[in-house]
Amino acid sequence: xxxxxxxxxxxxxxxxxxxxxxxxxxxxxxxxxxxxxxxxxxxxxxxxxxxxxxxxxxxxxxxxxxxxxxxxxxxxxxxxxxxxxxxxxxxxxxxxxxxxxxxxxxxxxxxxx
Amino acid sequence: xxxxxxxxxxxxxxxxxxxxxxxxxxxxxxxxxxxxxxxxxxxxxxxxxxxxxxxxxxxxxxxxxxxxxxxxxxxxxxxxxxxxxxxxxxxxxxxxxxxxxxxxxxxxxxxxxxxx
Numbered sequence: 001x002x003x004x005x006x007x008x009x010x011x012x013x014x015x016x017x018x019x020x021x022x023x024x025x026x027x028x029x030x031x032x033x034x035x036x037x038x039x040x041x042x043x044x045x046x047x048x049x050x051x052x053x054x055x056x057x058x059x060x061x062x063x064x065x066x067x068x069x070x071x072x073x074x075x076x077x078x079x080x081x082x083x084x085x086x087x088x089x090x091x092x093x094x095x096x097x098x099x100x101x102x103x104x105x106x107x108x109x110x111x112x113x
Numbered sequence: 114x115x116x117x118x119x120x121x122x123x124x125x126x127x128x129x130x131x132x133x134x135x136x137x138x139x140x141x142x143x144x145x146x147x148x149x150x151x152x153x154x155x156x157x158x159x160x161x162x163x164x165x166x167x168x169x170x171x172x173x174x175x176x177x178x179x180x181x182x183x184x185x186x187x188x189x190x191x192x193x194x195x196x197x198x199x200x201x202x203x204x205x206x207x208x209x210x211x212x213x214x215x216x217x218x219x220x221x222x223x224x225x226x227x228x229x
Contacts, residue, residue: 004156033216035219040122040221040222041221042117042203042219042220042221042222043157043203043205043217043219044219045216045217045218048216058216059218090156090157092157101159101162102157102159102217104149104156104157104158105156106154106155106156107154107155107156
């Protein structure tokens, strides 16, 4: 049981490049979400999904796309990277999303030059 | 909408001393409240959560927190700090019920340093 896995762990992009951050969970959780963590700002919700085929925007969705074709996977796409997207990205999952514990992946540290 | 304020971005204590990390929340409806810990270069791990049962909540590693509605607070405490408690701690809130699902709102984080 690997929990929540994220790849890559580190990534450097140039402004304007696109890329996909991968997230997978093997706990059969319905709810998955993406956060970004910036110093002094805690974690902010980017997008979330309450099940396969259903996604919605969080607090800071601009510049990011998501899709959820399977229960296990929830990739985050950066369409045209900007220096403001330099951050640490965390994926999380939970069984139902209400009072259930959210389990976090180890994070992806992204730098946009 | 809900929000969380953590008082003090850095807290330093001596080993064996009381740990007190402060969290105040704002929510127009009854909240669920969480404390997470993040060790260096790792993801977040749940310490404890309040979901409208007992107001004093016990978590892992000897931590506990008390929900005080009148003070809109959910402070985290541990009677005796250990070197291994050094980490960053996040308080988070979500709206109970409804369609808020797992949408957590996090505080800014408090870095705990423990001195020998």
